[in-house]
Amino acid sequence: MIERITPEQAQQLIGTGAVDVVDVRDLPEWMSGHIPAARHVSLTRLRTGVKALLPRDNVIFVCAAGNRSNMAAQLAIAAGLTKVYNLDGGTKAWKKAGFELVRPAQNQQRAS
Numbered sequence: 001m002i003e004r005i006t007p008e009q010a011q012q013l014i015g016t017g018a019v020d021v022v023d024v025r026d027l028p029e030w031m032s033g034h035i036p037a038a039r040h041v042s043l044t045r046l047r048t049g050v051k052a053l054l055p056r057d058n059v060i061f062v063c064a065a066g067n068r069s070n071m072a073a074q075l076a077i078a079a080g081l082t083k084v085y086n087l088d089g090g091t092k093a094w095k096k097a098g099f100e101l102v103r104p105a106q107n108q109q110r111a112s
Helices: 007-016 027-032 043-048 067-078 090-096 104-111
Strands: 002-005 020-023 059-062 084-087
Touching: 002 007, 002 067, 007 059, 007 084, 007 090, 043 067, 059 067, 059 090, 067 084, 084 090
Parallel strands: 002 084, 020 059, 059 084
Antiparallel strands: none
């Protein structure tokens, strides 16, 4: 079953370090800003290798508004994952809730 979660619930889960946050938007969307803990796996790419790209349960799927991430969550369930979350409202809701979106260049600056 796919559990729809709010940005606040997602942030709480991310804070535990026990979830894999997967952003399924296209690359230009990813580059414009993403949730800090997320990794990018476009929905197109996910469709070609779900099992290899999602090695474990506890995955939060994210897109711009929640539609593509719901499709990704359905793919994960079909591949055998059982603990799957969909961020309701996507990055738009995340930002509206007052949470930070980062750009890949910001990640590189923080790492150096």
